[in-house]
Amino acid sequence: MIAAAILIAVAIVVFASQGPVYSTRMFVEAGCYALIALGLNLQWGYAGLFNVGVMGLIAAGAATSMIATFPSNPLFWNSGGPGLLGWFLARLGLAILLIVFANMSDRIGFGPKARALAIAVAIAAAWILVTEGVNPMAAEIETKATWIGGFGLPVFVGWLLAAVVAGLISWFIAKVCLGLRADYLAIATIGFAQIIKTFLKNADWLTRGTLTVSPLPWPVVKPAEGEFLLARSLYLCLVAVLIIVIYLALQRAWNSPWGRMMRAIRDNEEAAAAMGKDVNRRRLEIFVIGSMLIGFGGAVLIHFTGVFDPAGFIDLNHTFLVWVMVILGGAGNNRGAIFGALLIYVIWTMSAPAATLLFDALRDYGKVWFDWDAPSDLDSRAFQMRVFVIGLTITLVLRLAPAGVLPETVKHRK
Amino acid sequence: MEALVFLINKALVAGLVIGSIYALGAIGVTLIFGILRFAHFAHGDLMTLGAFFTLALAGIGASLGIATPFPIALAALLPAMLLTAASAIAIDRTFYRPLRLAKVRPIIIVIASVGVTLMLQGAIRLVAGVGTRNMFFDQAKDIHRFTLPGARREIVMTEPQVVLVALTICAMVGLHWFLTRSRLGKAMRAVSDNPDLARITGIDTDRVVRATWVTAGALACAAGSLLSMDVFLKPDLAFNLLLPIFAAAIVGGIGQPFGAIAGGFLIGFSETLAIFDWGVLFRELNPLLPALLQLPTSFAFVPTEYKLMVPFVILIIVLVYRPTGVFRGKVF
Numbered sequence: 252m253i254a255a256a257i258l259i260a261v262a263i264v265v266f267a268s269q270g271p272v273y274s275t276r277m278f279v280e281a282g283c284y285a286l287i288a289l290g291l292n293l294q295w296g297y298a299g300l301f302n303v304g305v306m307g308l309i310a311a312g313a314a315t316s317m318i319a320t321f322p323s324n325p326l327f328w329n330s331g332g333p334g335l336l337g338w339f340l341a342r343l344g345l346a347i348l349l350i351v352f353a354n355m356s357d358r359i360g361f362g363p364k365a366r367a368l369a370i371a372v373a374i375a376a377a378w379i380l381v382t383e384g385v386n387p388m389a390a391e392i393e394t395k396a397t398w399i400g401g402f403g404l405p406v407f408v409g410w411l412l413a414a415v416v417a418g419l420i421s422w423f424i425a426k427v428c429l430g431l432r433a434d435y436l437a438i439a440t441i442g443f444a445q446i447i448k449t450f451l452k453n454a455d456w457l458t459r460g461t462l463t464v465s466p467l468p469w470p471v472v473k474p475a476e477g478e479f480l481l482a483r484s485l486y487l488c489l490v491a492v493l494i495i496v497i498y499l500a501l502q503r504a505w506n507s508p509w510g511r512m513m514r515a516i517r518d519n520e521e522a523a524a525a526m527g528k529d530v531n532r533r534r535l536e537i538f539v540i541g542s543m544l545i546g547f548g549g550a551v552l553i554h555f556t557g558v559f560d561p562a563g564f565i566d567l568n569h570t571f572l573v574w575v576m577v578i579l580g581g582a583g584n585n586r587g588a589i590f591g592a593l594l595i596y597v598i599w600t601m602s603a604p605a606a607t608l609l610f611d612a613l614r615d616y617g618k619v620w621f622d623w624d625a626p627s628d629l630d631s632r633a634f635q636m637r638v639f640v641i642g643l644t645i646t647l648v649l650r651l652a653p654a655g656v657l658p659e660t661v662k663h664r665k
Numbered sequence: 666m667e668a669l670v671f672l673i674n675k676a677l678v679a680g681l682v683i684g685s686i687y688a689l690g691a692i693g694v695t696l697i698f699g700i701l702r703f704a705h706f707a708h709g710d711l712m713t714l715g716a717f718f719t720l721a722l723a724g725i726g727a728s729l730g731i732a733t734p735f736p737i738a739l740a741a742l743l744p745a746m747l748l749t750a751a752s753a754i755a756i757d758r759t760f761y762r763p764l765r766l767a768k769v770r771p772i773i774i775v776i777a778s779v780g781v782t783l784m785l786q787g788a789i790r791l792v793a794g795v796g797t798r799n800m801f802f803d804q805a806k807d808i809h810r811f812t813l814p815g816a817r818r819e820i821v822m823t824e825p826q827v828v829l830v831a832l833t834i835c836a837m838v839g840l841h842w843f844l845t846r847s848r849l850g851k852a853m854r855a856v857s858d859n860p861d862l863a864r865i866t867g868i869d870t871d872r873v874v875r876a877t878w879v880t881a882g883a884l885a886c887a888a889g890s891l892l893s894m895d896v897f898l899k900p901d902l903a904f905n906l907l908l909p910i911f912a913a914a915i916v917g918g919i920g921q922p923f924g925a926i927a928g929g930f931l932i933g934f935s936e937t938l939a940i941f942d943w944g945v946l947f948r949e950l951n952p953l954l955p956a957l958l959q960l961p962t963s964f965a966f967v968p969t970e971y972k973l974m975v976p977f978v979i980l981i982i983v984l985v986y987r988p989t990g991v992f993r994g995k996v997f
Contacts (some may be wrong), residue, residue, distance in 0.1 A: 374982070431988055435704075435984060438915070442911075632794060639788055641780075641787075642780045642782065642784030646784070
């Protein structure tokens with residue numbers, strides 16, 4: 252109740268001070284972050300899995316949806332591009348099959364050493380297959396058609412595909428790391444996020460790289476056709492509906508035997524395993540579902556922004572901010588995640604002008620009182636103040652209020 | 666011959682240098698992981714912090730007019746290492762120790778270390794700005810040249826590189842002596858093996874924790890400072906180091922300092938050899954080969970922009986097939 256009241260108060264203040272057009276934009280973005288935060292809450296709050304690769308999943312989801320929905324590029328389809336792309340995908344599939352078969356070679360009588368050798372050979376062969384395939388294709392596509400363009404699918408299909416791709420990626424990471432302690436998952440996810448970003452930035456044939464792609468199609472009236480405010484309000488309604496539907500589904504899952512099992516695994520792995528639960532399998536399941544939600548949220552966010560810029564995905568905004576939202580809002584509580592996302596996003600956006608203002612004041616008074624010459628890059632330093640505050644918030648919340656603002660509710664039946 | 670010199674310069678010397686950096690960082694990560702049982706994400710920023718301490722001390726020294734026979738930044742290294750070690754203990758006291766005492770799940774401390782990463786990053790850039798700095802101010806770096814018989818080009822190593830490699834060797838020997846001969850080092854290994862057993866045999870775990878942070882902090886400072894002397898000091902120096910360092914620690918086996926050193930060099934050499942343009946060698950070989958077996962004139966295993974793939978792929982392979990690492994470390 253109090254949380255809802257705070258949110259409404261914040262909304263009123265924002266709308267009054269920033270004007271409706273800008274405020275609607277802020278709340279749509281905050282809503283997209285709420286979807287992402289719900290996904291992360293599923294992983295961390297329900298299952299205790301530490302995912303620091305949120306940015307990578309958002310980027311992967313956004314890229315997938317961008318490619319699926321952007322109008323197709325006739326230059327590409329009329330050149331030799333599609334054939335080359337098909338050939339490359341075939342090579343990729345073959346490479347994956349090679350590794351999978353090498354891994355299964357112990358079933359056809361390979362000893363441990365022979366299997367290790369087979370795997371090494373398979374990895375090397377797969378590597379050569381893929382890298383040798385990508386360069387000629389990329390060169391051909393980039394000279395003839397700049398990039399492959401999109402597939403012109405409806406936006407909702409793009410969003411679902413985004414979820415599927417994010418799920419596949421996280422399935423791979425989880426398969427590798429979930430048998431081990433959570434720290435390994437953290438290391439692997441942070442690395443994978445960087446690699447996804449590097450790939451999207453450099454694969455010009457697929458994403459136009461630094462040239463960026465815009466405008467992305469909207470699922471509702473386009474700002475160009477309708478009025479800005481109307482278009483954004485419709486998008487806001489859409490996001491709100493998505494949040495409500497997903498929230499209800501997640502609440503059902505939380506209260507179901509499945510949710511209870513997840514919390515049991517989170518709180519005492521050994522006990523859950525002793526009760527016959529397949530801990531790693533369940534964790535894999537929830538990690539993939541959470542990542543799908545994150546990828547989906549990322550796609551919704553990027554379509555609203557309208558510009559796909561691979562350099563725009565940064566750890567601070569797309570990973571750590573989401574973490575602050577979840578742990579401050581209350582891990583294990585979906586309302587907490589939504590509340591945290593909306594509140595923190597508004598504070599985060601408003602803090603940029605506030606920090607600049609503060610630093611400008613600092614410079615002026617410093618000059619007047621202490622005759623202090625401020626460094627010329629003061630504005631970029633003002634941004635760093637916010638990085639510091641995010642870090643401080645994480646450590647303070649963990650220490651002082653580990654349950655967050657809206658703690659997880661535990662039902663006790665008598 | 667020229668190509669061989671090129672290979673040595675670009676791949677072997679570079680691999681040795683970056684491998685030393687990874688090794689020095691990974692020793693700290695593996696000690697912290699083994700003794701305090703969490704992945705210390707702020708380690709990269711501890712390196713940056715150390716580098717900035719060195720820069721600040723060198724700047725103060727230079728402005729006081731202290732003259733040293735070698736670059737002043739090298740003279741500032743030792744006090745900066747002490748300062749970083751002290752900061753590491755202070756960070757532990759303020760952020761990790763309260764959580765440890767509250768007996769939270771280890772992963773919570775990992776998240777706290779992510780928070781510390783952001784705080785250090787923010788604080789460093791807030792104070793020092795985001796620009797690039799030269800650790801040597803306007804002085805030129807000494808360059809050591811070696812000539813191979815029959816080659817016109819020379820093998821080049823700069824002074825910081827030589828110091829770095831020498832320091833890594835010293836650190837290895839010193840660490841070996843410390844961990845196997847001294848009382849405190851043995852206590853550290855005992856805590857790493859079994860903390861409860863160590864405590865009931867009367868080992869002062871607080872002292873062990875302090876020693877861990879001192880070692881980790883000092884080595885991180887050395888690595889960060891020498892890396893930024895070798896190239897430039899950038900505030901985002903740390904970020905790209907984090908993954909290779911973790912990979913090195915895991916490849917070497919968690920809790921195994923010597924494994925971490927081996928892992929560091931393995932990752933370092935793999936990286937430089939993977940991005941090395943083998944075409945340079947192939948061009949010289951091509952005249953000797955029949956026309957059918959001509960090698961490409963430009964060939965690298967991994968394009969430079971995907972350098973990060975190398976430690977990541979090694980990490981994944983190790984996690985899948987041998988999670989204990991090459992030297993049979995712990996796996997939690």
